[in-house]
Structures are given as C-alpha cells and as structure tokens.
Amino acid sequence: MNMSPKSFLFLFLFLFSLAFTYGQEGLPRLRISENQRFMITEDCEPFFWMADTAWELFHRCDREEAAFYLKKRAEQGFNVVQAVALAEIDGLQSPNPYGETPLIGLDPRQPNPAYFSHVDKVVEMAAAEGIYIALLPTWGDKVFTHSWGKGPEVFTEENARSFGKWIGNRYKDQSNIIWVIGGDRNPREGTSDVAIWRALAAGIVEGTGGQDKALMTFHPQPAGPGGSSNWFHNDEWLDFNMHQTGHCANQPTYQKISYDYNLQPVKPTLDGEPLYEDHPNCFNAKELGYSLPEDIRRIMYWNVFAGAFGQTYGCHDVWQMYTTDREGINGPLRPWKVALDLPMANQMKHLKNLMLSRPFLTRIPAPEMIPANQEDNTDFVIATRDSEGSYAMVYFPTGQSKAVNCKPLNSRLLKVTWYDPRTGNQIDAGIISKAPSNTFVPPSSGGKGHDWVLILDAV
Numbered sequence: 001m002n003m004s005p006k007s008f009l010f011l012f013l014f015l016f017s018l019a020f021t022y023g024q025e026g027l028p029r030l031r032i033s034e035n036q037r038f039m040i041t042e043d044c045e046p047f048f049w050m051a052d053t054a055w056e057l058f059h060r061c062d063r064e065e066a067a068f069y070l071k072k073r074a075e076q077g078f079n080v081v082q083a084v085a086l087a088e089i090d091g092l093q094s095p096n097p098y099g100e101t102p103l104i105g106l107d108p109r110q111p112n113p114a115y116f117s118h119v120d121k122v123v124e125m126a127a128a129e130g131i132y133i134a135l136l137p138t139w140g141d142k143v144f145t146h147s148w149g150k151g152p153e154v155f156t157e158e159n160a161r162s163f164g165k166w167i168g169n170r171y172k173d174q175s176n177i178i179w180v181i182g183g184d185r186n187p188r189e190g191t192s193d194v195a196i197w198r199a200l201a202a203g204i205v206e207g208t209g210g211q212d213k214a215l216m217t218f219h220p221q222p223a224g225p226g227g228s229s230n231w232f233h234n235d236e237w238l239d240f241n242m243h244q245t246g247h248c249a250n251q252p253t254y255q256k257i258s259y260d261y262n263l264q265p266v267k268p269t270l271d272g273e274p275l276y277e278d279h280p281n282c283f284n285a286k287e288l289g290y291s292l293p294e295d296i297r298r299i300m301y302w303n304v305f306a307g308a309f310g311q312t313y314g315c316h317d318v319w320q321m322y323t324t325d326r327e328g329i330n331g332p333l334r335p336w337k338v339a340l341d342l343p344m345a346n347q348m349k350h351l352k353n354l355m356l357s358r359p360f361l362t363r364i365p366a367p368e369m370i371p372a373n374q375e376d377n378t379d380f381v382i383a384t385r386d387s388e389g390s391y392a393m394v395y396f397p398t399g400q401s402k403a404v405n406c407k408p409l410n411s412r413l414l415k416v417t418w419y420d421p422r423t424g425n426q427i428d429a430g431i432i433s434k435a436p437s438n439t440f441v442p443p444s445s446g447g448k449g450h451d452w453v454l455i456l457d458a459v
Helices: 005-024 063-075 113-128 157-170 193-208 253-261 293-305 343-356
Strands: 030-032 039-041 049-053 080-086 132-138 177-182 216-219 241-244 269-273 310-313 363-365 382-386 391-396 402-404 413-419 426-433 438-440 452-458
Touching: 049 269, 049 343, 063 113, 080 113, 080 310, 113 132, 132 157, 132 193, 157 193, 177 193, 193 216, 216 241, 216 269, 241 253, 253 269, 253 293, 269 293, 269 310, 293 310, 293 343, 293 382, 293 391, 310 343, 391 402
Parallel strands: 049 080, 049 310, 080 132, 132 177, 177 216, 241 269
Antiparallel strands: 030 039, 363 382, 382 391, 391 452, 402 438, 413 426, 413 452
C-alpha cells in the first residue's frame, strides 16, 4: 500500500494516541464480595490475591530496577505487590536512588513531593503490568521502634491523620491501590499505638473521599489467636483481616485462618507474611537451616483451604532488595534479581490457577470431609469445597493415604483428578462411586515434598 508522508504521520500519531490511552487505563477497583468472604473486581470478577512482598521497592529501586521487578512478577502470575512508602531500612533518613527522603525535616505533616513522584511512577508501572500495590503508608518503627528498626518514632494521632489524608488524597485516583495500615508492629497495651493507627486510617478515608474508596487492612507481627482482628476486627475501616504467621516452618497456620473465618461480623482473611523463601528458619540458620519450598508450599495450601481468599509469598532476598554491596539483614543468600526465579516464586501461580479453575465465590472450608482425628503436624490433611456441592479439593501434604467423607458432594458419581502443586499438571484418576468414606492414595508418598491436591468433581 502506497502512503504519503503526511498520511503515514497521521496514522502513526493515531496509533500512538491509542497506545497511550490504553496505557493510561486503570485496573478495575477491588472490593469485598457480597458474602464478605472474598475479594472481587468492580466488574464482579473473582480476585485471588497472589502477592509478593517487596517492602523496599520504593526506597531502594530506581525506575529501571522497579520495571524489571514488576515485569518479572507479572510474568510469574503475581497480581499484588506489598510495598512501603516510609520504608523499613532507615526509610526516613537514607535517600532513595534519586537522593530524596520522604519527609521534610522528619515531619509527617511535610511529605516531600520529589520522593513521592518516584512512588507515583512505580505505582503507575505496576498498573501497566496488571499489578495492584498493597501500600503501607509507613513501616511500624515510625510509631514504635522497639528493638529493631531505626525509626525514628515520628507519628502522633494528629500528624498520623494529617499524613493519612495527604497520602490518601494523592492516590485517590489510582485504582490499583490497596491500603495496609501497620507495618510489622502489634499495638502495645497502655500506649497510643491503636489510636495512632486508627488516626492514620481515618485520614486515608478522608483523603480518598470515603470508606467505600479505601480498601484497607492492617499488617501485624505474628500474634494469636488472630492477627489484625485482635485489635481492629470491629473497626469499619478494616475491610479484611491480615496475619503474619511468621518465619518458622512447622506451625499450624490453618488454625489462625480458621479463627478469623469464624469471627462476626464476617470479613475476608489471609496470611500477608508467611515463611519466606531463602529465609533462616525461625531466624536461626546455624541450627535450623533455611526455608524449603515444600514447607512454604504446605503453609500456602493450608491457609487457602482453611478459608483464606488468597496468599502472600515472600523472598528474604527480594523484600530487602539485597545486593552484594549492601549489608544484608538476617543472612540473605543471593542478590534479589537472581532470587526472583527461586522455585516457589514460579509455583505460586499453580495455587491461584487451581482456585480459579472452579466456582470461587461459593468455596468454603470443609473440615467435615476429613473425619479422622489428626495431629497438628506436617501430615495434616485439609479440605475445601463448593457450598453447592459441585466440587471438593483435598490437600495431602506428605502423600499419606486418607479416608475422605464425600457426602457433601451432590452426585452419586465423582470425577477424580490429582493436581501436582509443583507443576500444575493433572492426572486423571477416573470416575468413582461416592461413599460416606472413600480412601484415596496420592500418586507418590514419602514425607515432605510429596504433596498432592485431590480434586473431586460431581458428575
């Protein structure tokens, strides 16, 4: 086709304007489902929270590094990144790659626009990759430094509300923001901690223009019996609960998810900081070694099958954006760009894909399907199912056979499939007749690493 230079220029500008307009379109906003158990888009599509922990993203990464990180995580299937504005690692006084610190004179009433212009760009880049930012306005050491973190403690009720209003207003038009109050701190009794966090949340609500425009939670330290629910479950601003189940391998994390799941009023719940990949087990690498993929994977499936609406992943090298020319915190093993391809970072998507492969918004925990008494150890088998009886899934952590009560499923015949959580591959195991107690033998056994998901579909 022959085209004059003027026509070619017109076509080029037209196509460029289309590309620019497309790039500027925001992600659909997220909200809580009608049954208060899950997260959905404003278009009512199910949203499985598959998050990575990149606490230092805004503080330590320049735009080229941030783009590299976000592109990689998007390719791996992640749809949420948890990051902090006033970061953990000397975030108030150590500048970002452009020489900027976030507050003028360490005053929360005077945010530095030059610092936040970089945050703006990273938030926009995330949206372009289909990623939501779970944004912590501040790490908790700016409220309570305790024995770790450099602080300084700069927040009061008054300036927390002021800062919340400012940052809420700044990002009110960004549809890919989820707000996370807290930052690895549990409120202390007899202090103003709870009041400060509530003031920050109130400021964000005011800045964004209303509670319905500020999807929000709270990130605690490990706690019990709940996480954020211990202090804020009845607060209107808390839309969903979040746990930090911590960095030890052998914990019955499903108990904490179950605790939140059974609270009133009903709110969604998830584990926002589990055992990280490449993390010293219980912070004791010398005696306990480093985390293993099979431990991380087990915790994730336990949590989701217990009723969580999604799951956060973390890597010890990545959250701190470790490089060999930086002092590492708690013994990172490799530079963050190398760590992006560790096994569990590439296996997370199999959990998300599995959960979205069947009706999502009617899914419930199904402890009644495992009738035998079980010890709280690595062999613990856990089930989830459709409340309408169309399917069930049972997670076998170590490949041990188990009797399953199939009565909740609504057909006489059941299609049996084994799902490999390491690869996402499926094995067709045929059709069986439903019985009050069917015993199932996974494709392999032998302890940790031989985990399988049994899928039962009513036919």
